[in-house]
Amino acid sequence: MTTIRNLVSDVLGVGTTVSVDLQERDGRFVADHPNASSPMDLAVVEGVDRLEERPPDGPVEVEVVGRLDGGYVVGRLVGLERPGEAEDANGN
Numbered sequence: 001m002t003t004i005r006n007l008v009s010d011v012l013g014v015g016t017t018v019s020v021d022l023q024e025r026d027g028r029f030v031a032d033h034p035n036a037s038s039p040m041d042l043a044v045v046e047g048v049d050r051l052e053e054r055p056p057d058g059p060v061e062v063e064v065v066g067r068l069d070g071g072y073v074v075g076r077l078v079g080l081e082r083p084g085e086a087e088d089a090n091g092n
Contacts, residue, residue: 020032021060028070
């Protein structure tokens with residue numbers, strides 16, 4: 001049986017990793033949610049200490065976690081994209 005929680009998790013993309021461009025808004029790093037049907041945008045609140053540029057110049061890899069914060073879906077920075085290469089959460 002499909003539950004409301006499952007439907008919301010699917011729309012928000014909980015557990016998925018997405019590539020987004022971050023912007024700074026209201027003292028936090030946010031991005032448009034890549035799923036157009038999501039009612040909330042992303043706030044990247046975990047792993048941002050790894051950012052050399054604030055906000056970064058280019059897309060980053062973000063895992064969507066199952067929490068909400070201030071009207072945003074929480075995201076965790078898991079990788080930095082650079083032209084021709086990608087860096088994972090361990091800096092590799």
